[in-house]
Amino acid sequence: MTLPQAPLQNILDKHPHDESSLIMLLQDVQEAYRYLPPEILVEIAKTLNVPKAKVFGVATFYKAFSMEPRGETEIKVCCGTACHVRGSTLIMDEFKRTLGVEEGGTTEDGKFTLEAVNCVGTCAMAPVIVVKDVYHGHMTVNKLGKLLKSLNPKKAKTTGAKAS
Template sequence: MEFNLNKVDSVIDKHPAKRDALISILQDIQSEYNWLPREAIIEVSKKLNIPLIDVYGVATFFSQFSLKPRGKHIITVCLGTACHVRGGPRILDEFSRRLNIKAGETTEDMQFTLETVNCLGCCAIGPVVVIDGEYYGGMTSRKIDSLLAKHTKVDSNQ
């Protein structure tokens, strides 16, 4: 399948074509795709006139960037100490079972990626799960189905 560069070009065009804008451009591309496709990185390198190796250097230096395909919906389960003692691992297992993937993996249909984090800075409301940037505290296994439905429903309404 041919990669459509139009979306990437319009993201790049919103920024000054300067090296200083590189991180912001990569952040915007990642929020568009949830990861940094190779074709997008090549386009950034060409348009900003920055050697490809330097763009990759930045993309691999910052852990916020992913060079691996990620799903449309990102689920992050906190396994920091506070969330761990309040049942974080059980929540992770439940997501894992329902989606049939392990932490760090993406469902075959590219809908969901399951990730873990060590603390989100809101331990008091643990166990915490973040789905597509929305925080859910006091997480229980019972809430999982409705949250998955809620986030997939957003798609069908678009």
């Protein structure tokens, strides 16, 4: 797969070329490409003069970075204590069923990535999900169906039909 060169060049130009820029660069690459392509990590290592092993170590340490392409829409289901008590497992199961993916998985069409997170800091709204950085509180399976439909009407419809 060939990757577009332009965004990488812009990202590299944005930050000073030393070790302290590493995480900021990786964040920008993650946002632009929705994952950290190996060839780009190698390029970053060369530009910042940081060993490849170190870049790889950092890239695999933080949950915010992914080595596999993530979906266009990231769905984070909070599974923290408060959300768990208020039924986040039901929400998670419903997402798994409608999207047909496991935790951490991406749908085949590359539209959604389903992620379990530990706390998003809004326990008063439990159970919470975060879709495209927008928080949805007091989630129910019913509300979730509507939300999915609004995000991707076709997908939600077909899976719904299959399930019935």
